[in-house]
Amino acid sequence: MSPLVLVFISPLIGAIVLALVGHRPNGRDINVIFSFFTFLASVFLTARIVAHGSVFALDRQFFIDSLNVFLVTLTALIGFTTSIFSRPYMRIEEERGKMTPNRMRLYFSMYQLFSFCMLLALTTNNMGILWVAMEAATLTTVLLVSVYRTPASLEAAWKYFILCGVGIAQALFGTILLYMAAQKVVGHGQNPLLWTNLNAVKFHLNPVIMSLAFVFLLVGYGTKVGLAPLHNWLPDAHAEGPTPISAVLSGLLLNVALYAVIRCKVLTDGALGNHFAGHLMIGFGLLSVLVGAFSLLRQRDIKRMFSYSSIEHMGLMTFAFGMGGPIANFAGLLHMTVHALTKSAIFYAVGHAAQKAGSQIMDQIRGLIKISPTVGWGLMMGTLAILGMPPFGVFASEFLILTSAMRQLPWATPILLLGLGVAFAAIFSRVQPMVFGETSVKRLPHPPALLPVFIHLGLALMLGLYIPTYLNTWFLQAAKIIGG
Amino acid sequence: MTTLSIQLVNLFAAFLLLLAFAMLAQRRVLTLVNLYALQGLTVVAATTVVAHMTHQEHLYYSAILTLLLKVILIPWVLHRLIKRLNVRWDIETLINIPSTMLVGIVLVVFAFNLALPISKLSTSVVPGTLGIALACILLSFMMMITRSKALPQVIGFLAMENALFFAATSATYGMPMVVELGIALDVLVGVFILGVFLFQISEQFESLDIRNLENLKEE
Numbered sequence: 001m002s003p004l005v006l007v008f009i010s011p012l013i014g015a016i017v018l019a020l021v022g023h024r025p026n027g028r029d030i031n032v033i034f035s036f037f038t039f040l041a042s043v044f045l046t047a048r049i050v051a052h053g054s055v056f057a058l059d060r061q062f063f064i065d066s067l068n069v070f071l072v073t074l075t076a077l078i079g080f081t082t083s084i085f086s087r088p089y090m091r092i093e094e095e096r097g098k099m100t101p102n103r104m105r106l107y108f109s110m111y112q113l114f115s116f117c118m119l120l121a122l123t124t125n126n127m128g129i130l131w132v133a134m135e136a137a138t139l140t141t142v143l144l145v146s147v148y149r150t151p152a153s154l155e156a157a158w159k160y161f162i163l164c165g166v167g168i169a170q171a172l173f174g175t176i177l178l179y180m181a182a183q184k185v186v187g188h189g190q191n192p193l194l195w196t197n198l199n200a201v202k203f204h205l206n207p208v209i210m211s212l213a214f215v216f217l218l219v220g221y222g223t224k225v226g227l228a229p230l231h232n233w234l235p236d237a238h239a240e241g242p243t244p245i246s247a248v249l250s251g252l253l254l255n256v257a258l259y260a261v262i263r264c265k266v267l268t269d270g271a272l273g274n275h276f277a278g279h280l281m282i283g284f285g286l287l288s289v290l291v292g293a294f295s296l297l298r299q300r301d302i303k304r305m306f307s308y309s310s311i312e313h314m315g316l317m318t319f320a321f322g323m324g325g326p327i328a329n330f331a332g333l334l335h336m337t338v339h340a341l342t343k344s345a346i347f348y349a350v351g352h353a354a355q356k357a358g359s360q361i362m363d364q365i366r367g368l369i370k371i372s373p374t375v376g377w378g379l380m381m382g383t384l385a386i387l388g389m390p391p392f393g394v395f396a397s398e399f400l401i402l403t404s405a406m407r408q409l410p411w412a413t414p415i416l417l418l419g420l421g422v423a424f425a426a427i428f429s430r431v432q433p434m435v436f437g438e439t440s441v442k443r444l445p446h447p448p449a450l451l452p453v454f455i456h457l458g459l460a461l462m463l464g465l466y467i468p469t470y471l472n473t474w475f476l477q478a479a480k481i482i483g484g
Numbered sequence: 485m486t487t488l489s490i491q492l493v494n495l496f497a498a499f500l501l502l503l504a505f506a507m508l509a510q511r512r513v514l515t516l517v518n519l520y521a522l523q524g525l526t527v528v529a530a531t532t533v534v535a536h537m538t539h540q541e542h543l544y545y546s547a548i549l550t551l552l553l554k555v556i557l558i559p560w561v562l563h564r565l566i567k568r569l570n571v572r573w574d575i576e577t578l579i580n581i582p583s584t585m586l587v588g589i590v591l592v593v594f595a596f597n598l599a600l601p602i603s604k605l606s607t608s609v610v611p612g613t614l615g616i617a618l619a620c621i622l623l624s625f626m627m628m629i630t631r632s633k634a635l636p637q638v639i640g641f642l643a644m645e646n647a648l649f650f651a652a653t654s655a656t657y658g659m660p661m662v663v664e665l666g667i668a669l670d671v672l673v674g675v676f677i678l679g680v681f682l683f684q685i686s687e688q689f690e691s692l693d694i695r696n697l698e699n700l701k702e703e
Binding site for chain 2: 126128129131132135136139142143146149150151152154155156157158159161162165166169172173175176177179180183184191193206208209212236239240
């Protein structure tokens with residue numbers, strides 16, 4: 001059986017099995033096992049792509065190239081580590097009465113379905129299926145955001161559903177326009193929605209239709225990326241849902257939505273032959289960096305704060321891809337990888353820290369390092385990493401983005417620096433007293449899962465110091481696909 | 485023959501626009517659901533005519549799918565929801581219907597202008613309908629913004645999906661079948677999740693007024 005099929009089968013079977021037995025105590029172990037299989041399958045898939053180059057599967061409906069294969073691996077890896085983190089985390093939540101066995105079953109089953117949707121969105125070659133998978137990803141997570149059934153979580157989930165639903169409806173209209181433009185040029189007997197077919201004829205797509213289509217697609221998928229001013233759902237959904245869900249939303253969903261935007265940008269660039277798409281992305285990106293950074297200053301809830309940091313970083317990536325060119329694209333891809341790793345590591349540490357303090361309000365979390373040095377250091381290292389301190393990988397990618405901005409768009413550099421500076425001041429001044437100082441936190445009934453935190457931070461550190469050759473080749477190839 | 489079909493599609497398109505305005509101004513939840521079902525029926529009729537005119541077999545299937553889903557199943561679910569939530573006779577106080585309608589007209593003009601250059605390029609036999617579809621999308625969007633109750637917001641969302649379906653039918657003779665099926669599945673699952681949601685909200689707040697849902701803000 002091909003590894004691609006396994007990548008899909010594993011989370012699907014996992015979802016069914018966990019829908020039946022997820023309420024039992026060993027549900028959390030089953031969740032880890034299925035996530036591990038998915039990860040294993042994705043590693044095999046990657047090995048095959050590295051050896052043989054890009055492949056089609058199932059009547060060209062699926063297409064794997066260097067651009068999506070590294071995202072598949074990243075998604076499966078973070079899906080796996082987050083399932084390890086959920087084991088003790090959700091157990092503690094259950095013992096504190098926030099989760100019931102039935103809710104656990106819903107949680108695990110939807111967790112696997114969410115993985116499935118993400119992987120489907122990444123590997124499909126069909127722009128229509130891409131849309132379906134993105135919408136399905138919202139549907140699987142919306143009940144998880146409201147799983148605690150508190151008024152705040154219901155409100156967050158409602159906002160998430162309605163705003164993302166409306167956003168994604170715009171993307172559907174964009175897809176219809178794309179299809180309309182494609183029908184005229186893609187030959188008979190060929191499916192005009194397949195990305196590879198579109199890519200082959202992109203220079204002949206009608207520019208008027210494509211420019212309007214891209215606006216709708218960017219607004220639609222951009223809502224899910226969390227681009228300002230369409231970001232309102234993001235902090236609420238991150239803050240009110242269970243922390244593992246915040247980690248996968250920030251680490252995976254935002255990346256996959258950005259991936260969808262990038263695929264559309266490649267087609268639009270070809271059709272228009274100018275930088276219209278890039279300029280739009282630069283505008284949205286810069287605005288998100290600023291809105292994200294300045295909103296950080298006003299936060300009291302720790303998960304809200306780090307979700308605004310995600311908005312800022314997604315803005316930075318969108319900006320990088322908007323600039324285009326080999327170096328900026330390379331930097332954007334690297335930033336996608338290290339941000340996903342670092343931000344999910346932070347959410348793991350934050351989750352345990354909030355459980356120890358019994359609150360997500362930052363003023364009530366104090367002196368983590370005294371009671372549990374590992375959580376404290378995990379949070380501190382993660383914060384330093386996300387703020388772009390060397391030698392972590394975020395430093396490398398931000399440095400590359402800034403230098404290419406200086407060369408290509410000098411006027412944007414001060415704006416980016418302002419955003420990064422404000423973010424640094426805001427986050428560091430909040431995290432420092434939480435980690436050091438007099439303690440206010442208690443021990444946890446079960447040992448926290450900190451292995452994922454340090455695996456992620458270790459990988460982010462490695463990417464800052466040294467990028468392995470095969471990864472480098474991948475990024476370069478992917479950067480070439482994006483072009484611009 | 486073909487002229488008659490084109491006239492028919494245009495007539496249905498006009499009827500859709502009229503329904504979008506009716507929904508914008510309708511205060512009673514129950515009537516809103518019926519209007520939604522009627523809108524679905526109009527879309528089905530338009531799809532069938534386009535299918536007959538262009539001999540696209542898969543359009544017949546998507547017409548049947550739409551009939552089952554959006555004319556029968558979803559309105560039935562919504563009716564049951566209304567009954568169970570006991571909001572049958574709910575009347576919403578809408579602020580200033582005349583000015584809402586005026587803004588709606590501006591939206592229609594905007595949509596027509598936006599769609600004009602594209603309709604000219606369209607190979608479809610009914611190019612003018614793309615503007616109407618876009619107008620219906622924007623009107624449904626506006627309906628969602630102006631409502632303060634959860635159920636009418638949901639209906640606005642569903643009406644937007646109907647308009648998108650009509651856009652796909654009239655501009656491109658429908659998306660490929662596998663995509664249509666995927667979209668239908670998403671809509672169906674979405675409606676069920678919304679139903680669950682509405683119950684949770686009404687349990688938690690003892691009302692479906694989403695003004696209860698405005699507490700999450702920056703301090």
